[in-house]
Amino acid sequence: MFQPAEERGGGARTVIASGALEGVSAIFGGHVTQHYRVGEIMVAEGVITVQSDRFAIHVRGKGGHGARPHEATDAVVVSAILITALQTLVSREIDPVHPSVVTVGKIEAGTAANVIDENARLEDS
Numbered sequence: 001m002f003q004p005a006e007e008r009g010g011g012a013r014t015v016i017a018s019g020a021l022e023g024v025s026a027i028f029g030g031h032v033t034q035h036y037r038v039g040e041i042m043v044a045e046g047v048i049t050v051q052s053d054r055f056a057i058h059v060r061g062k063g064g065h066g067a068r069p070h071e072a073t074d075a076v077v078v079s080a081i082l083i084t085a086l087q088t089l090v091s092r093e094i095d096p097v098h099p100s101v102v103t104v105g106k107i108e109a110g111t112a113a114n115v116i117d118e119n120a121r122l123e124d125s
Contacts, residue, residue, distance in 0.1 A: 003029075056123045057082065063118035075120035076109045082122065 001020055003011040015021060028043075036042055059079050064072030086102045094100040105125025110117045 052124065054124055056121060059120040059122070061116075061118045061120075064116045066114040066116055069116060072116040073118070074116045075118055076116075079107060079109065079120040079122055 001015065004014055021027070059075045059082065061073035061075040061078055062071075083104050086104065090100050090102050103125045104122050106123040107120065109120035
C-alpha cells in the first residue's frame with residue numbers, strides 16, 4: 001500500500017479511514033533513503049523516522065546604512081543568534097536518547113550590500 005500525503009501529514013488517517021488496515025495485525029513501513037544500497041532492507045524495532053513540522057519566523061529589526069550599524073537593529077544578526085539558539089534547544093533541552101533536529105533551511109534578508117535590512121525570514125528545510 002502507498003501512504004498518500006506522507007510528507008504533509010494526515011496520510012495515515014486516510015489509509016485507516018479507507019479500511020485498508022482492517023484485519024491487519026502487523027505492518028512494516030518503508031521509506032526511501034540514500035543510506036542503503038538498492039535492494040537492501042533495514043529492519044529495526046521501534047521508531048526509525050519521524051514527522052517534521054513546518055515553520056517560518058519573521059525577524060523585524062530596524063534598518064539602516066551599513067556604515068552606521070549602531071543606528072540599526074540588524075535582522076540578519078538577530079537571525080544568526082536565533083539559529084544558534086535553536087540548535088542549543090536541541091542539544092540542551094532534548095534528552096540525547098531521543099533523536100531531535102531543528103533545521104533552518106532557508107534565510108531571506110537584504111536587498112543591497114551596504115544596507116542593514118530590517119527584515120529577515122527563516123524557514124525550515
